[in-house]
Amino acid sequence: MIDRNLRFVGHVEAVTSVQFSPDGHLMASASQDRTVRLWIPCIHGESSALKAHTAPVRSVNFSHDGQFLVTASNDKSVKVWSVHHQRLLLSLSQHTHWVRCAKFSPDGRLIASCSEDKTVKIWDAANKVCIDSFTDYKGFANYVDFNPSGTCVVSAGSNHTVKLWDIRMNKLLQHYQDVQTITKLATLHGPVLSVAFSKGGEKFASGGADAQVLLWKTNFDTFNYKEVLKHHIRRIHTDDPPHLLDIYPRSPHSHDGKSQSIEVSSRITHNNICSFSI
Structure with a gap:
């Protein structure tokens, strides 16, 4: 209890x-x-x-x-x-609909926000400007967070998806539940409401309306990440946080309190996923 x-x-x-x-x-x-x-x-x-x-x-x-606090509101x-x-x-x-979530980057220079206007925006906090905007035409993100190095953001979608974006290359790296771009690890039953990276960034957890917490691998070990970064001439290292000059300027792209215990579920047995039913 x-x-x-x-x-x-x-x-x-x-x-x-x-x-x-x-x-x-x-x-x-x-x-x-x-x-x-x-x-x-x-x-x-x-x-x-x-x-x-x-x-x-x-x-x-x-x-x-x-030292600072960032908040997101239905006042857009x-x-x-x-x-x-x-x-x-x-x-x-600059959001045109309710803002669901906003998070600081690890170094505090950037802010990621997601809105019901179907965009995830990256902000330069010091200069008060939006430096990138990622659009999802099939739904909106409920939650967004940075990875530990501040190079990527992960979003949790109302359309049962989880997406991983690289903010240096301004591109979608992984789309969970898009079998054309990555192996589908599991079916997400219901809107995804929250996501969070592990300390090292090699895994992230997602939670949603299906009352499950899922643990995912980012697949950076199998995805030839450094080879991709070689094509991005301004940065070839994966561990350092991005400099603002790498990504700015850029033009935008088109309780319930009743639960008292946690039970480990065996319904999903994939090696890459742990499932917890609440």
């Missing part, structure tokens, strides 16, 4: 996203009440509200140094906040 030790009260509508700061001293939450809250995760549950969004807030994410914007000063720093507003 899960022991709910502390209850934090502050939001007046559903909480859509929560995250701890890297040092664990703060916790951020986003809500349908249009606010973001910064909490001190102690017995008193003290918090302060960040207000600037004009519609429900979908996601919240700390930068890796814990991505906003960046100062954690220390607790104030709005900038707003990115």
Whole structure:
């Protein structure tokens, strides 16, 4: 059983996203009440509200140094906040529909966002500009994240797909459930709602409406990645984070709380996948 030790009260509508700061001293939450809250995760549950969004807030994410917060909202914007000063720093507003998720790159220079306008956008946070836009005409992404080196983004789709994009070459590397471009590892039953890379980037996990968590291999060991990068004359190394000059400028391309336990399922036995039913 899960022991709910502390209850934090502050939001007046559903909480859509929560995250701890890297040092664990703060916790951020986003809500349908249009606010973001910064909490001190102690017995008193003290918090302060960040207000600037004009519609429900979908996601919240700390930068890796814990100094900044990026949020995504149904008001079609991505906003960046100062954690220390607790104030709005900038707003990115080129999406034309609800923004589902926004994440910082590992070094904090870039932001990836996904929207119901069927695009995944890459932003230069310092210069407040969109430097790349990937379009999925068959659906929209619910969730997006960077790999540990900051060279690729993975998106989780409403159309039961997971896609891996290289932001240096501005191209789709892998499309799970597209048998023409990669071996299909498993059938995804229902919208994919979340994705996350492992620390080394060799695997990533996805979770969706089918109540399963799947563990995938990126296949970089079988995909001749360095050979592909040789054709990209500005960068041939796979481990270093991309420099902004490599990808900018570019023209855009067209709770439920009832679950109390986790059970390992044996329904999928492929060597590359572990499946957990919740």
